[in-house]
Amino acid sequence: MPVHMRCAAHTFNLVASKDADAALQIIVFKTPYRSALAKARSLWNQQSRSTVAADSIHAELGRRLVLPNTTRWNSLYDAIVVLNSILETKRPSLHRVMTQLKILTFNDQDVTVMKEYAKVMAPVANALDRIQGEAQAYFGSLLPTIAATVYKLKNIKSKGLVNCTALANALLNGIEKRFGPLLNDEQCLLAAAFHPKFRLIWLETYDSSRVDAVKKVMEKKVEDALRQEAAENSKDRDSLTGRGCNASNNDDDEEEDFFNSVTQSIEKPKSSNSLKCKAQSLVKMWLDMKSKDSFNDAAFLGEQIFINLFIEYNTAIPSSAAVERLFSTGKDILTPKRASLSDENFNMLMFMKGNMHLMPDD
Known part of the structure; x- marks a missing residue:
C-alpha cells in the first residue's frame, strides 16, 4: 500500500480559508474587503431568508444569486464571481434592488476589491477543481x-494589485507551508516525472536546479527495471531450452545436438555499464519528448518499462474527494437491513447506484 498522505483537496481548502485569513492583519486589505463582503453577505442573506426578497432579486436581475456555504470554501469564490459578473453587466439594476431591500450599495472600491479577490483566488479555485x-x-x-x-499567483502579484497583495502573499505562504515537504518527496517527483504530460517540463520552469537530481533518480529506477526484465528473460530462456527437464533418448536428437556444446554461441549477460547506458538513453529520449495528453503506447515510447513505472507511481490519487463520494453512495446501500450483503451483490448495487443518471426516465 502507498504511504498515507493528506488529501490535497482538503489542504488547498485550508490554504484558501485558514491561511488566507492572515491577510486580514493588513489594513490595506482588511478594511475594503470586510466592507465589500458585509454588503455582499447582507444581499445573500436577504435572498436566502426571504422569498419576497428572492423574487425581487430574480425580477430585477433575471436570475438568483449563488449563495456561499460554510462547508466549501470555493462556494464563496463562486458567489463572488457571479456577483462580479452582475456588477459588470447589471450594476444599476443591482443597486436598485439593494436600495429596495435597504442594503448599502457597492461603491467603486467595493467593486475593485471583489474583482481583485476573484482574480487572486482563481488559481487556487482551479487547482482545487482539478485535484478533486x-x-x-x-x-x-x-x-x-x-x-x-x-506561478500564476506570482504572475498576478507582479502585475500590481490595489488591495489584494496581502491576500496573494498569504496564499503563497500557505502553499509553501502545507505543500513544501511534498516538493521534496521522491514518490511525488517520480509520479510527475513518469507522467507523459508532465515529465520534468514543469520542474524546469518551477525549479531548474533540481532537474539533474530527479533525472538521476529516474535513470536508477529505469536501470533497476531493465535489470529485473533481463533476469526474467534469462529465466524464461532456461525453461525453454529444457534445463531441468528429462533429456531425450532419441539417437537422432543426440546426433543433431552433438556439436552444440562447441558451436552454439554463448550469450554473455549484460554488464551493469550497458544497462546503465541504456537507462540513460531511454530517460533522455523520454525527457526530450513533448508533453502528451494521451496515454497510448506511443506516448510511452512503446516501452513497457515506462508504462510499468507510470502505473507504479501514479496508482494513488491526490485527493480523497472521489473516495468520499464512493463512501457516500455506499452509505445509502449499507442500510441495517442489508448489513449481510455479499461482496458480489454490494458491487452490483454500487455499480447501479453510481450509474443511475444513465438510466432512461421512462
Whole structure:
C-alpha cells in the first residue's frame, strides 16, 4: 500500500480559508474587503431568508444569486464571481434592488476589491477543481498543479494589485507551508516525472536546479527495471531450452545436438555499464519528448518499462474527494437491513447506484 498522505483537496481548502485569513492583519486589505463582503453577505442573506426578497432579486436581475456555504470554501469564490459578473453587466439594476431591500450599495472600491479577490483566488479555485476531479486525477498531477498555482499567483502579484497583495502573499505562504515537504518527496517527483504530460517540463520552469537530481533518480529506477526484465528473460530462456527437464533418448536428437556444446554461441549477460547506458538513453529520449495528453503506447515510447513505472507511481490519487463520494453512495446501500450483503451483490448495487443518471426516465 502507498504511504498515507493528506488529501490535497482538503489542504488547498485550508490554504484558501485558514491561511488566507492572515491577510486580514493588513489594513490595506482588511478594511475594503470586510466592507465589500458585509454588503455582499447582507444581499445573500436577504435572498436566502426571504422569498419576497428572492423574487425581487430574480425580477430585477433575471436570475438568483449563488449563495456561499460554510462547508466549501470555493462556494464563496463562486458567489463572488457571479456577483462580479452582475456588477459588470447589471450594476444599476443591482443597486436598485439593494436600495429596495435597504442594503448599502457597492461603491467603486467595493467593486475593485471583489474583482481583485476573484482574480487572486482563481488559481487556487482551479487547482482545487482539478485535484478533486475524477478524470486524469493521477498522483503525478499534484506537484505540477501546485507549481502552476504558485506561478500564476506570482504572475498576478507582479502585475500590481490595489488591495489584494496581502491576500496573494498569504496564499503563497500557505502553499509553501502545507505543500513544501511534498516538493521534496521522491514518490511525488517520480509520479510527475513518469507522467507523459508532465515529465520534468514543469520542474524546469518551477525549479531548474533540481532537474539533474530527479533525472538521476529516474535513470536508477529505469536501470533497476531493465535489470529485473533481463533476469526474467534469462529465466524464461532456461525453461525453454529444457534445463531441468528429462533429456531425450532419441539417437537422432543426440546426433543433431552433438556439436552444440562447441558451436552454439554463448550469450554473455549484460554488464551493469550497458544497462546503465541504456537507462540513460531511454530517460533522455523520454525527457526530450513533448508533453502528451494521451496515454497510448506511443506516448510511452512503446516501452513497457515506462508504462510499468507510470502505473507504479501514479496508482494513488491526490485527493480523497472521489473516495468520499464512493463512501457516500455506499452509505445509502449499507442500510441495517442489508448489513449481510455479499461482496458480489454490494458491487452490483454500487455499480447501479453510481450509474443511475444513465438510466432512461421512462
